[in-house]
Amino acid sequence: MKLTKYTHACVRFDKDGHALVIDPGSFSEVEDALAGAEALLVTHEHADHLDTDRVGAALEGNASLSAWAPAKVAGQLREAAPSAAERVHAVEAGQEFEAAGFRVQTFGSQHALIHPLVPVVANIGYLIDREVFHPGDSFTVPNGIEVGTLLVPVHAPWNKIQEVIDFIIAVRAQRAFPIHNALINELGTGIVEGHAKRLGALYGTEYRHLEPGESVEI
Numbered sequence: 617m618k619l620t621k622y623t624h625a626c627v628r629f630d631k632d633g634h635a636l637v638i639d640p641g642s643f644s645e646v647e648d649a650l651a652g653a654e655a656l657l658v659t660h661e662h663a664d665h666l667d668t669d670r671v672g673a674a675l676e677g678n679a680s681l682s683a684w685a686p687a688k689v690a691g692q693l694r695e696a697a698p699s700a701a702e703r704v705h706a707v708e709a710g711q712e713f714e715a716a717g718f719r720v721q722t723f724g725s726q727h728a729l730i731h732p733l734v735p736v737v738a739n740i741g742y743l744i745d746r747e748v749f750h751p752g753d754s755f756t757v758p759n760g761i762e763v764g765t766l767l768v769p770v771h772a773p774w775n776k777i778q779e780v781i782d783f784i785i786a787v788r789a790q791r792a793f794p795i796h797n798a799l800i801n802e803l804g805t806g807i808v809e810g811h812a813k814r815l816g817a818l819y820g821t822e823y824r825h826l827e828p829g830e831s832v833e834i
Contacts, residue, residue: 617718619748619765620831622649624798625665627767629744634717638742638750639665643798645828646670650681655716658685659752660727660739661692664798672696675703684715686738707740719745724756728774747834750795755783763789765834766821769796770808777808784816784823792816792823793832 617631626644629636636655640646641664650656650671658666666689675681675697682703683693690706697704707713711722720742727739741751741758748765749758753772766789770780784792792812797805805825813823826832 617745617747617834618831619793619834620649621793621795621826621828623828625659625750625752625769625795627750627795628653629718629748631745632717636716636718636720636744638744639752640667640671641665642667646674650674650678653678653716654680654682655718656681656683657715657720657742657750658683658689658693659741659750660686660737661689662727662737662753665752666692668692668696672700675700682715684713684720686740688738708738709740721746721758721761723749723758724751724754727753728755728772730774749787749789751783753796755779755786757783757786763787764791765789766792767795768792768812768823770794770812771797771800771804777811780808781811781815784812784821785819787821788819789821792821793826 620628622644624643625639635653637649637653638657640649684705684707687706693704694701709725723741727737739752741756743749749763750767816823
């Protein structure tokens with residue numbers, strides 16, 4: 617399958633004429649990412665992972681597009697796209713289902729802590745075709761499986777470099793690519809990704825930078 621990174625946390629998968637998108641948020645190229653897609657997965661409710669208005673319009677405009685998201689987010693999408701309500705599904709951790717010809721498994725349950733004064737929201741990580749793991753805003757390590765490709769949240773209000781590196785080491789995927797990096801400049805990117813590449817390699821993970829719009833074959 618082909619993986620295409622968009623700005624921030626949004627990625628798209630294409631396989632055998634089908635397309636699945638994760639987290640088309642307010643920083644991302646939502647319309648481009650969702651063009652012709654049949655499945656949409658949302659990790660959590662924050663706007664940088666879900667642009668409700670634009671995604672709602674996409675659901676209304678494409679009768680072949682279905683969505684999966686935590687219960688609260690699913691409700692928001694049903695309100696934003698009433699005609700697509702039957703195509704919007706609530707998910708929680710520990711489930712497995714098919715979406716646009718892709719096998720999807722769900723892991724985790726909550727967003728990483730930002731601050732004790734900031735409420736913690738539901739967050740679901742998605743494993744695609746038993747190969748690629750998108751953790752959303754968490755460092756959830758999928759249990760009981762081997763991850764081939766890890767999408768790494770390299771910069772956020774809720775993380776630090778040590779946690780990023782520990783996440784890569786804990787999962788020990790063969791390869792890793794960045795997500796959640798719209799708020800970091802080139803200098804910061806060089807520091808974080810330099811550590812990720814050097815230290816990840818010690819544990820068998822090849823880390824590679826991807827620019828928005830860049831694709832790789834998995």
